[in-house]
Amino acid sequence: MLDVKLKVYSPILADYLAWLFPPREPGGPLIVRAGNPMGKLLVAHCRVSDTPVKAVDPEEGSKTKPIWFDIELPDNDATWPLRTKWLWYSPADIKALNMALRATFDLDFGLYYMKGISQGLMKKDVVTAFVVSRSLFSKDSFESLHKRAYRKDLVSLERRIKQLLDKATYIDKNINLTGLNDD
Secondary structure, eight states: OOEEEEEESOHHHHHHHHHHSOBSSTTSOEEOOTTSHHHHHHHHTOEEESSOOOOOOTTTTOSSOOEEEEEEOOOSTTTGGGTTSEEEOOHHHHHHHHHHHHHHHHHHHHHHHHHHHHTTOOHHHHHHHHHHHTTOOSTTHHHHHHHHHHHHHHHHHHHHHHHHHHHHHHHHHHOOOTTTTOO
8 A cells, every 4th residue: 555644733734634635435545646747746755664653743842833744645546665664754845745744825816816816806705715716724823814815915005006106206306397497
């Protein structure tokens, strides 16, 4: 069997990973699909051993409680040589996979948010729909996504203000006031 353990540091990312790779039955291993880019990364970072390797905690003693997942990799050409080995992720692999998971999540949320806003939906409704559609029911999901959307709105607003200021400065420099102040 092609099973490996992965540690996820964030509850919202743990929910997202479980949404990306739902288990066959509740509490079972997450089933990785070969066509998913995150799934390809999970396969690519897998290490092999002829003997069992203890799951390593790269953040031992950290304040956040980690979430460990059993993951079942797809049975395909890429994983064929792994079938008779013990699979594991190094601490560096776990960190890299968590960064990739965060990037995948950020891209997904950003695209979803921008599409919702462009369709005239309210920020609260877009965030709520994203949370529900991705089954992100961790305690911090709502608040952290609202903060993320707020920061995205601030960046967009600052960009628009800069564009307007640049345009106003350009217009102001090019207006010819000669002759208006002769009265």
